[in-house]
Amino acid sequence: MKVAEIGKVKQGQIQLEHCSRGVRGTNIACRSGGYCYDIMFDRKKQKMDGGQSEMHEKHRVMNKEKIIKDDGRYLIFYSFTPERNDEKNGGEEKHRCRS
Amino acid sequence: MSELRWNPICREWTVTATHRMDRTLLPPREYCPLCPTKKGGFTTEIPRENFEIVVFENRFPSFKIPPPKIEAESIDLHPVKESRGVCEVVVYSPEHHGSMATLSHEQIVNLIRVWRDRYEELGRKKEIEYVLIFENKGEEVGVTLHHPHGQIYAFPYLPPIPERELSSARDYRKKNDGKCLFCDVLRIEESEGSRVVASNKDFTAFLPFYARYPFEVHIYSRHHRSSLSDLTAEEDQNLASILQKVVRGYDALFETSFPYLMILHQDPVKGKRGLNHLHFEFLPPVRDMGKLKFLAGCEQGAGTFINDSIPEEKAMQLRRKIPQN
Numbered sequence: 112m113k114v115a116e117i118g119k120v121k122q123g124q125i126q127l128e129h130c131s132r133g134v135r136g137t138n139i140a141c142r143s144g145g146y147c148y149d150i151m152f153d154r155k156k157q158k159m160d161g162g163q164s165e166m167h168e169k170h171r172v173m174n175k176e177k178i179i180k181d182d183g184r185y186l187i188f189y190s191f192t193p194e195r196n197d198e199k200n201g202g203e204e205k206h207r208c209r210s
Numbered sequence: 211m212s213e214l215r216w217n218p219i220c221r222e223w224t225v226t227a228t229h230r231m232d233r234t235l236l237p238p239r240e241y242c243p244l245c246p247t248k249k250g251g252f253t254t255e256i257p258r259e260n261f262e263i264v265v266f267e268n269r270f271p272s273f274k275i276p277p278p279k280i281e282a283e284s285i286d287l288h289p290v291k292e293s294r295g296v297c298e299v300v301v302y303s304p305e306h307h308g309s310m311a312t313l314s315h316e317q318i319v320n321l322i323r324v325w326r327d328r329y330e331e332l333g334r335k336k337e338i339e340y341v342l343i344f345e346n347k348g349e350e351v352g353v354t355l356h357h358p359h360g361q362i363y364a365f366p367y368l369p370p371i372p373e374r375e376l377s378s379a380r381d382y383r384k385k386n387d388g389k390c391l392f393c394d395v396l397r398i399e400e401s402e403g404s405r406v407v408a409s410n411k412d413f414t415a416f417l418p419f420y421a422r423y424p425f426e427v428h429i430y431s432r433h434h435r436s437s438l439s440d441l442t443a444e445e446d447q448n449l450a451s452i453l454q455k456v457v458r459g460y461d462a463l464f465e466t467s468f469p470y471l472m473i474l475h476q477d478p479v480k481g482k483r484g485l486n487h488l489h490f491e492f493l494p495p496v497r498d499m500g501k502l503k504f505l506a507g508c509e510q511g512a513g514t515f516i517n518d519s520i521p522e523e524k525a526m527q528l529r530r531k532i533p534q535n
Contacts, residue, residue: 173327182269189320
């Protein structure tokens with residue numbers, strides 16, 4: 112599988128629905144570390160590489176909300192939503208999309 | 211009081227954590243500290259009426275940042291160090307009853323993502339050398355809370371078991387043109403086949419040839435992956451599937467919610483990466499229906515396990531209870 116930098120994506124590639132860092136409207140699917148995978152998309156079979164299109168459709172964005180309890184200990188609520196929830200996660204979520 | 215005391219005989223650290231003596235022990239369901247806090251009800255660790263997965267700092271930690279002050283005298287023969295590190299609790303679900311066997315597939319995928327996030331976040335702390343993700347399940351292994359949960363210990367040093375594993379892997383690489391020891395163990399298990407209990411595109415579950423416990427199951431990544439950070443989304447899915455197959459297989463075989471220790475082995479978070487091989491080890495304390503496996507004189511005194519069974523037979527029993535598709 113080819114690896115391309117964000118923004119250097121060729122035609123025919125696809126952005127995964129769950130991918131929050133990929134530039135919307137372009138065909139980028141991204142991976143941690145600031146790199147993007149080229150996803151080979153066979154439109155006839157309607158399957159992505161590995162045949163996991165359905166899986167990716169179900170994949171949700173992970174949100175983190177950290178609070179500090181009265182005794183000083185932290186507690187993190189993890190939630191999984193179709194869209195990234197920037198307000199809730201307080202900007203702490205580390206991008207984590209895999210293809 | 212909590213500190214690290216060096217054992218010069220065994221060359222390992224012991225953690226003293228005297229406050230843990232007073233930790234919550236098997237409270238009734240209405241006082242479970244891992245349940246959501248309901249309106250007008252008992253205030254639990256989790257101040258919300260609902261949640262998906264929650265991680266919090268253990269109220270009774272063995273490691274802490276900043277660590278408590280050292281109280282014992284440190285001498286050359288047995289140094290004493292601060293117990294600097296992190297202990298977290300991972301609550302899998304708001305439901306009080308259940309286990310990994312009863313969670314949905316999606317909940318386990320989400321749990322894997324949370325484990326990965328904790329491995330990476332804790333691994334970025336300068337004090338931390340190794341992140342151990344594990345689950346103790348069942349009163350037979352000493353759990354103090356029944357609510358489905360696991361734990362994470364972020365160590366300020368590389369503990370002896372991972373150190374030994376890495377040392378073996380390093381030696382094997384040197385002697386075998388850079389080959390991975392774990393990959394070769396898996397290759398033999400897969401080609402032999404009699405100890406394999408489940409397999410999919412990315413993971414294989416088997417009782418190792420050298421199993422120490424009668425129902426000890428290891429789940430290995432079929433590709434060389436050194437940590438959860440290396441997994442793809444598809445591998446997350448397949449890992450969730452095989453984890454659930456194994457725990458459901460245990461439950462089906464013993465017709466109960468089966469007790470176990472589940473330990474995730476992966477790369478240390480500092481230093482050169484890629485030497486370890488992502489795998490889970492299930493170490494159940496049960497040797498047969500109604501019979502427990504105790505670590506007794508030979509195990510504790512000599513460090514040699516006596517397995518009262520042969521893994522090929524136990525694998526066959528377990529495999530029959532796991533759907534093979």
